Amino acid sequence: MIQDNYRISDQEIALYKSFGFLVRRNVFTPEEMAKVNEEFDHRRASVVAEIDPEEERIFTQWPTRNPETPFTASLLEDPRIYVPMEQLLGEDSVLFQSNCNSYSWDVQNWHYDVGVTEIEMIKNVMYLQPTTANNGALRFIPGSNRNPLRDELTNMQLAKPRDEIGVFYEASGLSGEDIPCFIFESQPGDVVAWNELTWHAAFGGYKDRRSCTFNFIQHPKTSKQRAGVQDMVAGAAHSVKAQGTVGLQYHPTWLENPNNNSRRARWIKNLDEWGFIDAYNYGKTETK
Numbered sequence: 001m002i003q004d005n006y007r008i009s010d011q012e013i014a015l016y017k018s019f020g021f022l023v024r025r026n027v028f029t030p031e032e033m034a035k036v037n038e039e040f041d042h043r044r045a046s047v048v049a050e051i052d053p054e055e056e057r058i059f060t061q062w063p064t065r066n067p068e069t070p071f072t073a074s075l076l077e078d079p080r081i082y083v084p085m086e087q088l089l090g091e092d093s094v095l096f097q098s099n100c101n102s103y104s105w106d107v108q109n110w111h112y113d114v115g116v117t118e119i120e121m122i123k124n125v126m127y128l129q130p131t132t133a134n135n136g137a138l139r140f141i142p143g144s145n146r147n148p149l150r151d152e153l154t155n156m157q158l159a160k161p162r163d164e165i166g167v168f169y170e171a172s173g174l175s176g177e178d179i180p181c182f183i184f185e186s187q188p189g190d191v192v193a194w195n196e197l198t199w200h201a202a203f204g205g206y207k208d209r210r211s212c213t214f215n216f217i218q219h220p221k222t223s224k225q226r227a228g229v230q231d232m233v234a235g236a237a238h239s240v241k242a243q244g245t246v247g248l249q250y251h252p253t254w255l256e257n258p259n260n261n262s263r264r265a266r267w268i269k270n271l272d273e274w275g276f277i278d279a280y281n282y283g284k285t286e287t288k
């Protein structure tokens, strides 16, 4: 049963479904965000110590389900996160990926997160510092989760980096910052949830810009949806390598589920059955 007091409204559901994203303000308190930032400081220091300094990373990522960050990890099972997701994706949806990110890039070009269209996935992001249009706020092109717009933006080569100008940018003389969009200017504690097919970008980044993400996937019911999940599983090991994620997505202490949380138990069962645990933790590419 979904708990009533954390539910999003029918209007919010309509906004998400039509435009591909949903902004939720003040989901977490300033005190809670201070705790998340404090854990982030400590974990980031231990992660950086593990990375070869020669790498000079502009992006450092580590999974949230880690005993070094117990408060942040507890947010996975916080109804403020999972209740809206269960409304949007079904009560049997699963939190399959969750990371902390320290970005030091200036620009994140327009893109969408997954190529898999058969199964719906939602990413929740909260930024740990205030964001503004010129200081790393995430932007969305409303409705770009759906076709024909999603594919039209691909054909316009909106995702091309600055040094490889895409057809639209070349013909128009415009750049990524000029694309009409919704800009998610935010305070720590605000959360934006988006369909992972929705086009998004961020400009005006700075060193150690911080976010935490919580990604949910629908429980597959049809053979097409099951194939979609398998495609995600097949790409998981590659994504860990490409992103240079430090540490296990599903830490053994989280998998032990010491308090017998029933939602966590269901997630673990599904993650194991679908092959995510083998793929993310052990780099196994063949699906079950």
Ligand SMILES: O=C(O)CCC(=O)C(=O)O
Pocket: 103, 107, 108, 113, 125, 136, 138, 200, 201, 202, 205, 211, 213
């Ligand atoms: O904040 C950023 O630089 C980009 C975030 C993003 O693209 C994502 O979380 O998928």
